[in-house]
Amino acid sequence: xxxxxxxxxxxKLSLKERYAHLTRGLGWNTTYQPMDKVFPFADYxxxxxxxxxxxxxxxxxxxxxxxxxxxxxxxxxYAVIESFAQNNGHLNITDARYVNALKLFxxxxxxxxxxxxxxxxxxxxxxxxxxxxxxxxxxxxxxLRHAQTQIHTMSHYNKFFDGLxxxxxxxxRVWYLSVPKSFFEDACSxxxxxxxxxxxxxFEYVLTNxxxxxxxxxxxxxxxxxxxxxxFSAQSDEARHMTLGLEIIKFMLxxxxxxxxxxxxxxxxxxxxxYRLLALVxxxxxxxxxxxxxxxxxxxEMYFEQAGDALFxxxxxxxxxxxxxxxxxxxxxxxxxxxxWSTFYNYTQATxxxxxxxxxxxxxWLSGKYPDTFDRLYRPRFECWSEMEKKGNRxxxxxxxxxxxxxxxPMIFTEPDDPTTTCFRSAEYKGERYHFCSDGCKDIFxxxxxxxxxxxxxxxxxxxxxxxxxxxxxxxxxxxxNFGADNFDYTGSPDQKxxxxxxxxxxxNAV
Amino acid sequence: xxxxxxxxxxxxxxxHLVDAILTDNPxxxxxxxxxxxxxxxxxxxxxxxxxxxARIGRSFDLQEIHLSIVTLAGNVDEDDDAFTLAWNTxxx
Numbered sequence: 057x058x059x060x061x062x063x064x065x066x067x068k069l070s071l072k073e074r075y076a077h078l079t080r081g082l083g084w085n086t087t088y089q090p091m092d093k094v095f096p097f098a099d100y101x102x103x104x105x106x107x108x109x110x111x112x113x114x115x116x117x118x119x120x121x122x123x124x125x126x127x128x129x130x131x132x133x134y135a136v137i138e139s140f141a142q143n144n145g146h147l148n149i150t151d152a153r154y155v156n157a158l159k160l161f162x163x164x165x166x167x168x169x170x171x172x173x174x175x176x177x178x179x180x181x182x183x184x185x186x187x188x189x190x191x192x193x194x195x196x197x198x199x200l201r202h203a204q205t206q207i208h209t210m211s212h213y214n215k216f217f218d219g220l221x222x223x224x225x226x227x228x229r230v231w232y233l234s235v236p237k238s239f240f241e242d243a244c245s246x247x248x249x250x251x252x253x254x255x256x257x258x259f260e261y262v263l264t265n266x267x268x269x270x271x272x273x274x275x276x277x278x279x280x281x282x283x284x285x286x287x288f289s290a291q292s293d294e295a296r297h298m299t300l301g302l303e304i305i306k307f308m309l310x311x312x313x314x315x316x317x318x319x320x321x322x323x324x325x326x327x328x329x330x331y332r333l334l335a336l337v338x339x340x341x342x343x344x345x346x347x348x349x350x351x352x353x354x355x356x357e358m359y360f361e362q363a364g365d366a367l368f369x370x371x372x373x374x375x376x377x378x379x380x381x382x383x384x385x386x387x388x389x390x391x392x393x394x395x396x397w398s399t400f401y402n403y404t405q406a407t408x409x410x411x412x413x414x415x416x417x418x419x420x421w422l423s424g425k426y427p428d429t430f431d432r433l434y435r436p437r438f439e440c441w442s443e444m445e446k447k448g449n450r451x452x453x454x455x456x457x458x459x460x461x462x463x464x465x466p467m468i469f470t471e472p473d474d475p476t477t478t479c480f481r482s483a484e485y486k487g488e489r490y491h492f493c494s495d496g497c498k499d500i501f502x503x504x505x506x507x508x509x510x511x512x513x514x515x516x517x518x519x520x521x522x523x524x525x526x527x528x529x530x531x532x533x534x535x536x537x538n539f540g541a542d543n544f545d546y547t548g549s550p551d552q553k554x555x556x557x558x559x560x561x562x563x564x565n566a567v
Numbered sequence: 568x569x570x571x572x573x574x575x576x577x578x579x580x581x582x583h584l585v586d587a588i589l590t591d592n593p594x595x596x597x598x599x600x601x602x603x604x605x606x607x608x609x610x611x612x613x614x615x616x617x618x619x620x621a622r623i624g625r626s627f628d629l630q631e632i633h634l635s636i637v638t639l640a641g642n643v644d645e646d647d648d649a650f651t652l653a654w655n656t657x658x659x
Binding site for chain 2: 114117277284292295299
């Protein structure tokens with residue numbers, strides 16, 4: 057045979073070459089205006105960058121690949137959402153109590169996704185290098201997608217269940233939602249490098265597994281196909297976000313030794329801020345999932361203690377140590393969820409989700425998971441409240457709690473070495489006294505007091521008359537909370553009534 | 568002890584990724600949880616394109632893992648042939 061050779065095929069560019077073209081070839085130095093006027097936030101935090109091109113996204117995702125994979129994720133997700141709605145998927149969840157975890161998620165977490173979208177759009181504009189700009193741009197689009205898909209998915213539950221009707225409004229007003237809201241506003245009002253340390257590294261890399269992974273696995277376990285799907289669709293972006301978090305830390309540390317103490321202080325601050333925020337997740341895992349995957353303590357061990365050890369071991373070559381007060385968080389792991397759930401039980405009259413006392417079977421699970429603390433410290437409390445309920449004297453806490461100025465959580469946490477004594481710290485600034493739930497929160501305030509004295513503390517605002525009126529019902533109306541439907545115990549709620557009707561109908565049909 | 572870790576959704580695509588990793592990285596262990604599988608491995612682990620292609624019977628772009636990944640731990644290094652996670656354990 058004497059066939060002609062086909063012309064040599066043009067070799068496709070490699071992944072590394074394509075990424076280099078995108079992030080090096082498309083950047084330029086401005087000439088009409090000086091660079092420092094175009095990028096006014098690049099220096100003021102004290103972070104020194106000598107070579108922006110040293111920053112590299114290890115995934116090397118280019119825009120064409122980004123759109124292709126994101127479109128594929130959306131197609132998969134919307135197929136599931138539609139099928140879930142068409143097939144009345146809400147009837148297949150384990151128990152309607154589960155929906156209360158979604159209420160907390162929609163009002164507490166989904167608005168943060170939107171804040172993250174704004175945050176990344178902002179810092180992406182303000183970084184000088186093309187590499188981080190592109191990574192932030194992709195993440196800004198991802199976060200907007202997360203907010204939209206979460207709202208879209210949970211809108212199906214809103215057709216049947218209470219408390220899901222006005223998440224955005226509630227996020228800005230309801231007392232316990234000021235915890236996630238103020239966390240993110242703290243980050244968004246910081247400089248671009250601190251924002252990335254806060255959200256990309258401390259939150260996404262170090263802590264977000266504790267929110268998404270057990271919760272989404274829990275949603276699967278409790279029959280909520282739609283939530284699992286949006287959760288995993290969002291989480292598939294998180295791997296990229298986490299990688300950005302680790303890269304930005306290494307980039308800052310490698311650029312200049314003078315950056316190390318600044319970064320360490322941010323890691324200390326944002327670890328503690330993030331950990332306090334996750335207190336809400338601890339109770340979701342231990343108390344709000346009818347079928348449980350793992351306890352908060354087990355998740356903390358897996359995702360912070362083990363994974364964190366490996367991470368901070370790696371970063372120790374730069375002179376970075378584990379975040380300050382990590383050992384306090386580990387001491388609190390056997391009590392956190394119990395302290396938080398008890399608080400919400402106390403204030404169920406003012407929450408946009410339902411509470412309940414754990415059943416005997418659930419308490420057995422909790423004693424097994426928390427052998428050193430549950431039976432000794434928390435079971436007696438639940439049994440006492442259960443007795444009071446039976447006598448028609450359900451316990452409500454009628455007094456508004458004192459809040460920690462930094463994390464805005466009521467002062468419910470206990471001394472690191474004594475779970476029977478409430479932990480109080482305070483500091484004076486310009487003649488006023490400020491209160492804190494922990495040394496971690498006090499340190500954060502004392503470093504930037506001018507920032508935190510501006511905190512919008514829900515209890516103070518209620519007492520100052522800025523929240524709709526003097527009576528609880530006035531405040532709840534200002535929250536857009538439907539009194540008697542959204543709040544109080546699950547037992548006796550319209551949610552329960554509806555769920556029980558469905559279950560009765562199902563058994564009747566089965567004959 | 569510095570384990571790297573990667574978690575995939577329990578999907579049909581990811582089943583082959585898990586299988587390829589467990590075969591190519593003998594120290595890797597898998598924990599199966601509802602809806603997801605977590606793989607841990609001391610030091611480092613790699614996902615190789617050719618191992619995946621041998622299992623799925625078509626060409627595979629490693630960036631397709633973005634469709635099935637849930638979370639990871641470790642420094643990422645990716646090129647056209649392998650996706651690697653590693654911790655830097657040596658002193659600088």
